[in-house]
Amino acid sequence: MFRNKFIKLLTAATFAVVGIGTVNTISSTSTVQASAFHYLRKDHKLVTLGLGENLPVRNYTHGELVQKDDPKDENTYCDTISPLRTRGWKYINGIKYYNIPSQKHLGTTSAYIAAKYFTKKYNDMSYLTVYRVNSKIKALSDDMDNTDDGMWYGKGDIILVNNFSLWNHDKYVDTISPMQDGKHNADGWFTPQEANFGGELTHEDFKNHCSKASANTKFLLNHGEDWYTNSSLARGGMYHKGHFYKVYSR
Incomplete structure (x- = not known):
């Protein structure tokens, strides 16, 4: 998860x-x-x-x-x-x-x-990477059983990947997405709760259907007020209402 x-x-x-x-x-x-x-x-x-x-x-x-x-x-x-x-x-x-x-x-x-x-010890965002979905793929549910009732990721969708699941060679690749049923977040469509959905991909599906997004591709949050990019993550932070902030987390 x-x-x-x-x-x-x-x-x-x-x-x-x-x-x-x-x-x-x-x-x-x-x-x-x-x-x-x-x-x-x-x-x-x-x-x-x-x-x-x-x-x-x-x-x-x-x-x-x-x-x-x-x-x-x-x-x-x-x-x-x-x-x-x-x-x-x-x-x-x-x-x-x-x-x-x-x-x-x-x-x-x-x-x-x-x-x-x-300090740098609490400012490490390297465990997150923004990816682009290149072709439609079904994600397994982000639950204990990884049931087959998860959401579809559509071509062009922007997802966030938990790199720990790659580094640790977990059974599935952990992902999270602000869109549902193939709706591209660039269209401005968000879930009614303004929340994100988690999904699990097999390593084979992830390799075949996803690629790392460009440095400034936005993973949008909160109706687009906030976002991550691979560039901001490399700098240890995110954009909040258009301004970059470092993120310090325990």
């Missing part, structure tokens, strides 16, 4: 945006040793870091810690659709953090994400 959670989060009909609810103060008060704040720009303007997935957020209310950045608690994860921007950083208990204003919960005054997540 397709392993890229970020794709599925971006293409859901609705988004679970962290920061809508209020936060209850944690029961045990932690001793916080924070350094001076360091601005990235002399004019103190925001600097864009990129898009994030599963990055834990640390929240404060007037200096009091109300939410720990627990990587095991998905309730602390950042919003996956809003670009993460910062004015600067500081050390908290010896760990470097970026201040991310957009990730504040209601009732909190500051939010921080550890700087270690905005």
Whole structure:
């Protein structure tokens, strides 16, 4: 089954945006040793870091810690659709953090994400590649049994391939597509839920019916507002509303 959670989060009909609810103060008060704040720009303007997935957020209310950045608690994860921007950083208990204003919960005054997540280690999109379908092919369902009730990929359809299924020589090649029953996404047709469909291809069918797309061929998401290209994936990111952003994911 397709392993890229970020794709599925971006293409859901609705988004679970962290920061809508209020936060209850944690029961045990932690001793916080924070350094001076360091601005990235002399004019103190925001600097864009990129898009994030599963990055834990640390929240404060007037200096009091109300939410720990627990990587095991998905309730602390950042919003996956809003670009993460910062004015600067500081050390908290010896760990470097970026201040991310957009990730504040209601009732909190500051939010921080550890700087270690905005490094190459968490910015690898090499496991995805955009492909073009050269002739009509039936994909097996993306379920545990790979049943034969999957969708048709039509000639010219643009699909996204999970390279892990190729590198690991899995039984099937994992793919995902924003169109249904041979409808080409260039026609602007999307599923009613604005979601993506996963499909499994045999290695023989994949080799015979698909080829790597050109560098700037778009794999469209969200009614065409967002997209991947092989060029953007090579740079570690995607286009969101016409702007390129690096993607940082745990």
